[in-house]
Amino acid sequence: AQRVTQPEKLLSVFKGAPVELKCNYSYSGSPELFWYVQYSRQRLQLLLRHISRESIKGFTADLNKGETSFHLKKPFAQEEDSAMYYCALSNTDKLIFGTGTRLQVFP
């Protein structure tokens, strides 16, 4: 079964500290993976997709097929990064989301 697991409900760091939001997946085919961000009860916004291999707002994520992971990383967290982060896996043309990780960045 296709599943996305985000093991941490909450991650708290201080400004300037490195951040890693974990995401593991199970999928029988070749996955397409995404990170979405949701700021304070706003709509979900696409942050990253693995096929584009780009860095958005300093965040990067690398697909590791061996470990079936797609962890989101940022070397120096900023207060404005505080938000809910959702990892998602595409199943044909719909998304399956993880339960999300709330990132709190303290000043």
Next chain:
Amino acid sequence: DSGVTQTPKHLITATGQRVTLRCSPRSGDLSVYWYQQSLDQGLQFLIQYYNGEERAKGNILERFSAQQFPDLHSELNLSSLELGDSALYFCASSVTGLPLHFGNGTRLTVT
């Protein structure tokens, strides 16, 4: 602004009632998706329409139904509401496939 419009923003109603949530996709997008976001369940896929036809079904209750109209807007109908239906309901759209572009959601409170 993602271009996906959802109305109303907030809805408060009583148990047993019926409500309709509306979604207008981005211009040119043929696919509309509905998701339910609740505190304990996270984001759950409900249903997808493509150009007026149902394409995929997720964890949608029988009390819920949806449709996509010829102008491509979509409505999600929730009936016999229960307290547990209180959630944020998101609509998303895409031209075809991914990525999805989400609306701001409708917050439903059932009292």
